[in-house]
Amino acid sequence: MTNAELILEAKKARERAYAPYSHHSVGAALVTKSGKIYHGCNIENAAYGLTNCAERTAFFKAVYDGEREFTKIAIVGGMEDTDGNELCAPCGICRQVMMEFCNPETFKIILADGKDKQVEFTLKEMLPYGFGPDNLKK
Ligand code: THU
Secondary structure, three states: OOHHHHHHHHHHHHOOOEOOOOOEEEEEEEEEOOOOEEEEEOEOOOOHHHOEOHHHHHHHHHHHOOOOOEEEEEEEEEEOOOOOOOOOOOOHHHHHHHHHHOOOOOOEEEEEOOOOOEEEEEHHHHOOOOOOHHHHOO
16 A cells, blocks of 8 residues: 555545534545555544544544554645645644554654655654653563
């Protein structure tokens, strides 16, 4: 799965966004070590704080299915009815969820806009000095 293909999957996922309050729709496509793709969209709530981001939707679906190892995620987002005119970086909560299941040195986060801009970071670059499961080992 190339990054370009994965970005297309994230764009498809974005069409499922439920964002009646912010009108900011986000899609994510997460790849497991075995090459399976999990899609996620943001799911908002009238009690705003319950909103689930696209990235966490993808992770939680995958973990429910028994997946625990991941290689990369593509994220696209922006105000609804636009192509996603700017890059949409994962929020702090989603970065922490990634930290639970991903190797920060190798897990790749790909951000793409609606045109041809795309950037790629490791989780470590996006969450330096992250706290994770290794911190709780004796
Ligand atoms: N959102 C995501 O789904 N992922 C991100 O990376 C950033 C923000 C959602 C949450 C909320 O539904 C809307 O975008 C505006 O914050």
